[in-house]
Amino acid sequence: MVSINQIISLCKRRGFIFPSSEIYGGFGSGYDFGPLGVEMKNNIKRAWCDEMTKKQNLPVGEIVGLDAGILMSPKIWQASGHLTAGFADELVECKKCHKRFKMDELDSSPTAQNDNGLKCPDCDGELTKPKKFNLMMKTFVGPVEDESSTTYLRPETCQGIYVNFLNVMETMRLKIPFGIAQIGKAFRNEITPKDFIFRTREFEQMEMQWFCEPSKANEWFEYWKEQRLNWYADLGLKKENIRTIEVPKQDRAHYAQRQIDIEYKFPFGWKEIEGIHNRGDYDLSNHSKHSGKELNYLDEQSGKKYIPHIIETSVGVERILFAFLCDAYTEIKGARTKTTQAVKETEMVLKLDKQLAPIKAAVLPLVKNKPELVKKAKQIYQLLKPRLACQYDETGSIGRRYRRQDEIGTITAITIDFDTLKDNTVTTRDRDTMKQKRVKINDLREVIGV
Ligand code: GAP
16 A cells, blocks of 8 residues: 555655745645646546536536635624534643644553553653634734634635525525535644645635435435445545445534545545535524524425525545545556566556546657657647646656656657658557557547547
């Protein structure tokens, strides 16, 4: 299995992810996405958005998009329960080494305890009593920093959907059931950001809120669980690396009547990548109560008025990008070297799904010292570039260039040779099968298949 350090090293070396503020010594486990990281992130977001708003073959209803603000009225966070105990972690500190830990992450087995209870996992020191720590990121709006100007960066994107429920339903003339999907940044003042991009203080969420009749909520919950698992399977996540966990009452989020976590087997263990929540009428009822605005739905056929129940699917972009990278990371000993005539060493291939691969095609002139080949290769690169993400590379042996592209998951390598000049055909090489084909330049997009 790939190690977390192999992923971190690949990400840094090949321009996927850099540590934030690196020249200043880093900044609180923050990360910046480089050229390949941003391509891959955009591919994930596009795949999710298309899945939700275009591809869903829903038995009834539809899903529409929204882009609400990061900064909203602080009243929203009162109503949602995020400013109270509901959205707080228990924090303990080691009295000896002063490291801080999330209480629910400490090993509570007898061997991990001393006479005073749990001990510090790093130095065996005594720990302080747990203290509640709210995860909201506070800020001020306007020039005066006082209580009246205090607001918060949103810790989840969905509250923007709930407070726009009526706006969206009325302007789009939607009938229950329907969904609203949103992608955007969320912020949490995590006590212990860790495991590379797994848990950070700033991240992006892709959330879909499905508004339905209360009596149908359980059915829809099952439906959305299946749909989300199918999505991961379609994008090639290995079946053995994905599972679901029914979250017991005491561990559920404060708004959830039922919660299933979709987990991925990361190098550091099984961890949540997505939550499916039955939020009941928790959010709309609370916003109705706090705002004084009725957030009801009138069923015209039955004449019944009710507060819709909500099934939520919620996933972090960076977290699944990490999972997709781990899943795709493949080491091949020797096997590929014969064909690429490279040195006999372990080669690495990033077997990402075609939709997710940051670079779709690499354009490679066979040699760089023949101006006519280089000219033709650059023409082909210019032809493809506006339509799909591609790279031009003329440095090093062709085998070495194939390996560079394999490492970042490029789907097809296109080699331009002397025959190209005669008949306008090129050699394509498939990343996974390494099969080579002679292809007309005009058919390239079809062959690449994206
Ligand atoms: N609206 C529901 C909600 O926010 P959540 O389980 O707290 O539920 C949903 O978060 C998803 O957001 C998680 O499954 C994870 O993918 C992502 N996420 C949450 N906190 C994160 C963090 N600190 N860093 C990166 N991703 C995070």
